[in-house]
Amino acid sequence: MITLTTDFGTRDPYVGVMKAAMLQRLDRIDIIDLTHEVAPFRPEEAGFWLQCCRAHFPDGSVHVAVVDPGVGTERALLAVRSQRQLFLAPDNGLLGLLCQTDPCAETRRIEVAALTPWRIATRSATFHGRDILGPLAAELAAARCQFEQLGPPAQPDPGRLEPARRLADGTVKGVVAAIDRYGNLLTTVDAGLVAALPRPQVHLGQRQFDLVRTYGEATAGAYVALINSFGVLEIARSGGSAAAGLAAEWGANVTVASKR
Amino acid sequence: MITLTTDFGTRDPYVGVMKAAMLQRLDRIDIIDLTHEVAPFRPEEAGFWLQCCRAHFPDGSVHVAVVDPGVGTERALLAVRSQRQLFLAPDNGLLGLLCQTDPCAETRRIEVAALTPWRIATRSATFHGRDILGPLAAELAAARCQFEQLGPPAQPDPGRLEPARRLADGTVKGVVAAIDRYGNLLTTVDAGLVAALPRPQVHLGQRQFDLVRTYGEATAGAYVALINSFGVLEIARSGGSAAAGLAAEWGANVTVASKR
Amino acid sequence: MITLTTDFGTRDPYVGVMKAAMLQRLDRIDIIDLTHEVAPFRPEEAGFWLQCCRAHFPDGSVHVAVVDPGVGTERALLAVRSQRQLFLAPDNGLLGLLCQTDPCAETRRIEVAALTPWRIATRSATFHGRDILGPLAAELAAARCQFEQLGPPAQPDPGRLEPARRLADGTVKGVVAAIDRYGNLLTTVDAGLVAALPRPQVHLGQRQFDLVRTYGEATAGAYVALINSFGVLEIARSGGSAAAGLAAEWGANVTVASKR
Numbered sequence: 001m002i003t004l005t006t007d008f009g010t011r012d013p014y015v016g017v018m019k020a021a022m023l024q025r026l027d028r029i030d031i032i033d034l035t036h037e038v039a040p041f042r043p044e045e046a047g048f049w050l051q052c053c054r055a056h057f058p059d060g061s062v063h064v065a066v067v068d069p070g071v072g073t074e075r076a077l078l079a080v081r082s083q084r085q086l087f088l089a090p091d092n093g094l095l096g097l098l099c100q101t102d103p104c105a106e107t108r109r110i111e112v113a114a115l116t117p118w119r120i121a122t123r124s125a126t127f128h129g130r131d132i133l134g135p136l137a138a139e140l141a142a143a144r145c146q147f148e149q150l151g152p153p154a155q156p157d158p159g160r161l162e163p164a165r166r167l168a169d170g171t172v173k174g175v176v177a178a179i180d181r182y183g184n185l186l187t188t189v190d191a192g193l194v195a196a197l198p199r200p201q202v203h204l205g206q207r208q209f210d211l212v213r214t215y216g217e218a219t220a221g222a223y224v225a226l227i228n229s230f231g232v233l234e235i236a237r238s239g240g241s242a243a244a245g246l247a248a249e250w251g252a253n254v255t256v257a258s259k260r
Numbered sequence: 261m262i263t264l265t266t267d268f269g270t271r272d273p274y275v276g277v278m279k280a281a282m283l284q285r286l287d288r289i290d291i292i293d294l295t296h297e298v299a300p301f302r303p304e305e306a307g308f309w310l311q312c313c314r315a316h317f318p319d320g321s322v323h324v325a326v327v328d329p330g331v332g333t334e335r336a337l338l339a340v341r342s343q344r345q346l347f348l349a350p351d352n353g354l355l356g357l358l359c360q361t362d363p364c365a366e367t368r369r370i371e372v373a374a375l376t377p378w379r380i381a382t383r384s385a386t387f388h389g390r391d392i393l394g395p396l397a398a399e400l401a402a403a404r405c406q407f408e409q410l411g412p413p414a415q416p417d418p419g420r421l422e423p424a425r426r427l428a429d430g431t432v433k434g435v436v437a438a439i440d441r442y443g444n445l446l447t448t449v450d451a452g453l454v455a456a457l458p459r460p461q462v463h464l465g466q467r468q469f470d471l472v473r474t475y476g477e478a479t480a481g482a483y484v485a486l487i488n489s490f491g492v493l494e495i496a497r498s499g500g501s502a503a504a505g506l507a508a509e510w511g512a513n514v515t516v517a518s519k520r
Numbered sequence: 521m522i523t524l525t526t527d528f529g530t531r532d533p534y535v536g537v538m539k540a541a542m543l544q545r546l547d548r549i550d551i552i553d554l555t556h557e558v559a560p561f562r563p564e565e566a567g568f569w570l571q572c573c574r575a576h577f578p579d580g581s582v583h584v585a586v587v588d589p590g591v592g593t594e595r596a597l598l599a600v601r602s603q604r605q606l607f608l609a610p611d612n613g614l615l616g617l618l619c620q621t622d623p624c625a626e627t628r629r630i631e632v633a634a635l636t637p638w639r640i641a642t643r644s645a646t647f648h649g650r651d652i653l654g655p656l657a658a659e660l661a662a663a664r665c666q667f668e669q670l671g672p673p674a675q676p677d678p679g680r681l682e683p684a685r686r687l688a689d690g691t692v693k694g695v696v697a698a699i700d701r702y703g704n705l706l707t708t709v710d711a712g713l714v715a716a717l718p719r720p721q722v723h724l725g726q727r728q729f730d731l732v733r734t735y736g737e738a739t740a741g742a743y744v745a746l747i748n749s750f751g752v753l754e755i756a757r758s759g760g761s762a763a764a765g766l767a768a769e770w771g772a773n774v775t776v777a778s779k780r
Contacts, residue, residue, distance in 0.1 A: 001283065003276065010270065010530065011701040013554035013569050016523065017576040023521065023550050024578055030283050034273035049273050056277040056390070058284055071735065125734040127749030130576070181271040214385040216333035229387030261543065263536065270530065290543050294533035309533050316537040316650070318544055441531040474645040475591065489647030 001057055002137050003032045005050060005065040006129065007040040018130045025138035034063075042250060043067040043094035044159045048177040050087065051098050052186070052230040059084040062137045065094055066129035077110040077132060079150045086140055086147060088133045093159020097177075097188070101163050108147065109154035110136070118145055160251065164188040170197060172256040174233070176204075176248060183241025187254045189233040199259040202235065204248060209235060210259075261317055262397050263292045265310060265325040266389060267300040278390045285398035294323075302510060303327040303354035304421045308437040310347065311358050312446070312490035319344040322397045325354055326389035337370040337392060339410045346400055346407060348393045353419020357437075357448070361423050368407065369414035370396070378405055420511065424448040430457060432516040434493070436464075436508060443501025447514045449493040459519040462495065464508060469495060470519075521577055522657050523552045525570060525585040526649065527560040538650045545658035554583075562770060563587040563614035564679045568697040570607065571618050572706070572750035579604040582657045585614055586649035597630040597652060599670045606660055606667060608653045613679020617697075617708070621683050628667065629674035630656070638665055680771065684708040690717060692776040694753070696724075696768060703761025707774045709753040719779040722755065724768060729755055730779075 002022065008014040019031055034053060038046045046067045054063070068075075068090045076091040082098060082105040089095050091109070099105045112122055112132055118139045123131040139145035164174030164187070174189035185204070194200050194211070202209040202225035209225040218224040218238035223245070228234040233256065235242050242248065262282065268274040279291055294313055298306045306327045314323070328335075328350045336351040342358060342365040349355050351369070359365045372382055372392055378399045383391040399405035424434030424447070434449035445464070454460050454471070462469040462485035469485040478484040478498035483505070488494040493516065495502050502508065522542065528534040539551055554573060558566045566587045574583070588595075588610045596611040602618060602625040609615050611629070619625045632642055632652055638659045643651040659665035684694030684707070694709035705724070714720050714731070722729040722745035729745040738744040738758035743765070748754040753776065755762050762768065 001280065003280075005273070009701045010553075011555060011557040012698075013525070013573050014700075016552045016554040017573050019552050020521065020523075020573075020576045023552070028288065028548065028550075030288075032276045032279050032283070033270075034276040035271060037271040053273050053277050053280075056280045073734070124749035126746075130749065178272075180274075181269045214331065214333070216330060226386075229384035229390065261540065263540075265533070288548065290548075292536045292539050292543070293530075294536040295531060297531040313533050313537050313540075316540045438532075440534075441529045474593070486646075489644035489650065491644075 001030045001032060001061045002141055003034050003053070003057065003061065003063045004036070005034040005038065005046045005063065005067075006036045007038045007067045008036045008129075010036050014127070014130075018134045021130050022134045022138040025135055026142050029138070029141055038067045040067065041069055043090070043092045044097060044161045045178050045250065047089070047094045047097050047159065048161060048186070048188070051101065052232065054085055057085065060141070062086045062088065062141045064129065064133050064137045065089040066133060067094060068092065068128065071126055071128055076154070077112065077128065078154060078156055079108045079110055079147060080156070081106045081147050088137055090128070091154070091157050093157045095156050096159030097161040097163065099156045100158060106147070107154050107156050108150045109152055111151035114151065161188060164190065164193055166193060166196070170258065172197065174254050176250055176252045176254060179243045179250060183237065183243040184228070185235040185242050185248055186228065186230070187233045187235070189254060189256060191227045191231045194227065194233055194256055197256060197258050200256050201259040202233065203255040203257065204235060204246065204252060207246065261290045261292060261321045262401055263294050263313070263317065263321065263323045264296070265294040265298065265306045265323065266296045267298045267327045268296045268389070270296050274387070274390075278394045281390050282394045282398040285395055286402045289398070289401055298327045300327065301329055303350065303352045304357060304419045305438050305510065307349070307354045307357050307419065308421060308446070308448070311361065312492060314345055317345065320401070322346045322348065322401045324389065324393050324397045325349040326393060327354060328352065328388065331386055331388055336414070337372065337388065338414065338416055339368045339370055339407060340416070341366045341407050348397055350388070351414070351417050353417045355416050356419030357421040357423065359416050360418060366407070367414050367416050368410045369412055371411035374411065421448060424450065424453055426453060426456070430518065432457065434514050436510055436512045436514060439503045439510060443497065443503040444488070445495040445502050445508055446488065446490070447493045447495070449514060449516060451487045451491045454487065454493055454516055457516060457518050460516050461519040462493065463515040463517065464495060464506065464512060467506065521550045521552060521581045522661055523554050523573070523577065523581065523583045524556070525554040525558065525566045525583065525587075526556045527558045527587045528556045528649075530556050534647070534650075538654045541650050542654045542658040545655055546662050549658070549661055558587045560587065561589055563610065563612045564617060564681045565698050565770065567609070567614045567617050567679065568681060568706070568708070571621065572752065574603075574605055577605065580661070582606045582608065582661045584649065584653050584657045585609040586653060587614060588612065588648065591646050591648055596674070597632065597648065598674065598676055599628045599630055599667060600676070601626045601667050608657055610648070611674070611677050613677045615676050616679030617681040617683065619676045620678060626667070627674050627676050628670045629672055631671035634671065681708060684710070684713055686713060686716070690778065692717065694774050696770055696772045696774060699763045699770060703757065703763040704748070705755040705762050705768055706748065706750070707753045707755070709774060709776060711747045711751045714747065714753055714776055717776060717778050720776050721779040722753065723775040723777065724755060724766065724772060727766065
């Protein structure tokens with residue numbers, strides 16, 4: 001399987017021609033759209049979604065992510081191998097969280113000039129998804145090209161998202177890493193970090209939220225915190241948008257501590 | 261074929277991971293998106309669209325519909341077999357109209373705890389589409405699982421949409437069951453009910469509309485009623501939105517009677 | 521491959537049932553969505569996008585485009601064969617630019633009444649994409665039906681877009697033929713016409729723009745002109761919408777001349 005995560009939207013044919021470029025190299029592959037609505041200047045959000053979703057994809061999956069405000073400039077393209085899946089993206093922080101979270105992740109800087117054996121070259125200055133990353137994903141999925149051939153090892157741009165961490169007093173610190181269409185706030189805090197805390201309470205700005213098991217447990221209009229279906233801490237509002245109601249922004253600090 | 265009808269939107273990767281869950285079980289199936297934009301609190305609309313679309317799908321198709329404000333609460337999951345197609349959805353009225361329309365429809369209450377032979381279990385409290393209904397659709401489409409194995413017969417929640425009916429004086433009564441992006445009002449009244457009436461005229465609130473054959477017959481800005489491409493009565497506005505112009509809402513009464 | 525370009529949107533199940541109609545005739549074909557968000561009254565924009573995208577599709581591809589304000593009226597349906605690809609669309613100007621650009625393009629007027637050998641007929645007055653063009657694309661892609669069998673040669677409606685042209689003084693004249701979601705203005709002027717001009721400068725209304733190689737070369741907020749990834753001249757604004765900032769509309773004149 002190949003997945004796509006971009007900021008292209010679906011109003012224009014950009015996603016379609018990228019798929020055509022892939023399907024011409026690899027007939028009958030499943031190409032799955034994760035999202036084409038990442039905020040254009042927030043590549044880290046695309047990486048966070050990939051980290052949420054990856055457990056639902058089989059070994060050998062190739063994930064292509066293109067959120068690339070710097071297309072056409074000198075920023076590099078990266079390939080990351082982590083837990084038997086491959087990730088292709090610009091080196092702009094998009095894969096930073098994923099690399100920090102998996103100490104075994106391997107990173108290569110893609111040498112585009114060395115991809116000519118696979119008939120991949122810079123055809124345009126502005127559409128690397130269609131011209132480079134998409135075709136490369138197809139070659140990798142077809143096993144006609146190996147991860148090791150892509151270029152030299154590299155250190156990825158860490159980006160603006162760090163893994164959540166536990167402080168000496170047991171408090172857990174993370175941030176809002178994605179806001180979904182319902183206005184739910186998804187955080188970098190995962191279930192394991194919360195599970196270790198007795199009577200966990202979630203703090204965002206001046207507000208506190210108790211942890212519930214499902215949305216259904218909240219009364220209409222109430223805010224709740226819960227471990228969502230991706231296994232990460234989420235702050236939601238029953239029948240409404242937590243993001244709007246709390247005026248919470250991407251990157252806001254979230255703390256989990258034991259209730260006194 | 262498997263179809264998906266949800267309120268997940270396409271901004272977040274929820275649809276993508278649901279497809280991944282299905283494709284891992286059933287390689288190379290066609291998964292068709294019907295819509296992911298059903299109004300979240302209107303499961304009946306999803307069921308109405310399924311009823312409109314089903315004639316265009318082959319025998320053996322499995323339709324998965326997830327519009328589920330009560331996810332995580334005690335509401336059941338249903339499977340319905342009707343005219344050689346299967347429908348999976350929460351028991352919240354979504355499949356009520358479909359079951360009332362087909363007296364031969366069979367309904368089972370899905371016993372999730374009994375699905376372990378197919379490696380299906382409640383993995384999360386909030387994403388039954390990905391964890392239960394999607395995988396189950398794949399198993400059913402692959403014929404590794406039979407309808408009869410899903411659970412005991414059940415009576416579905418009828419929901420808020422009833423089939424249109426003919427009164428003793430010949431008048432036909434139905435409701436607005438869906439409003440599409442153009443602002444067209446689709447009703448529960450089907451072509452057969454209208455065909456039996458001489459000189460049919462359509463009533464909505466205080467307004468009357470003559471029946472035309474195509475949108476093209478109306479002058480710009482005019483309201484018309486017509487039998488649409490799904491074979492149901494629709495009220496439309498040439499070059500505009502009937503819903504906006506008529507301030508018509510979902511569930512509004514629509515009557516068809518002979519013109520005097 | 522088959523591509524779809526429509527104004528159906530993705531909120532309603534119209535695209536899904538059209539795909540179902542095709543997949544029932546041709547199992548396991550790749551159907552690629554180019555866009556379903558063409559402006560409903562601008563069929564020429566759909567044709568322009570097709571012309572941009574066609575180079576990325578293989579020989580034998582069948583492109584179906586349905587932007588059809590006149591559905592149900594007497595307008596014809598057309599098939600065009602150009603450079604080993606097929607295009608199916610209403611005869612309303614949609615394929616006009618494409619036919620004018622390729623002097624070898626062949627056009628047939630589809631005789632719907634003659635399609636009964638392929639079990640294609642007018643089932644509804646308002647959904648020719650599902651009932652005629654989609655099924656026909658599947659038959660053509662499966663090579664069960666030949667272009668020559670579709671109907672007599674025809675002269676397509678030229679529509680409102682003409683190919684860009686070079687005047688006697690070397691100046692190039694074109695128009696804004698599409699506005700994408702970023703507000704970029706795509707024009708009918710292709711790279712070849714611009715390449716012939718020394719020191720090209722782009723004029724739109726009272727404004728002039730220098731030609732750059734990539735978006736990345738512009739300072740934030742600045743307008744630039746560039747040859748985009750489809751090989752056509754585009755006017756863009758760094759970090760913003762050129763369409764909004766310039767109040768530029770579809771069809772606006774664009775001139776390229778040598779800078780003095």
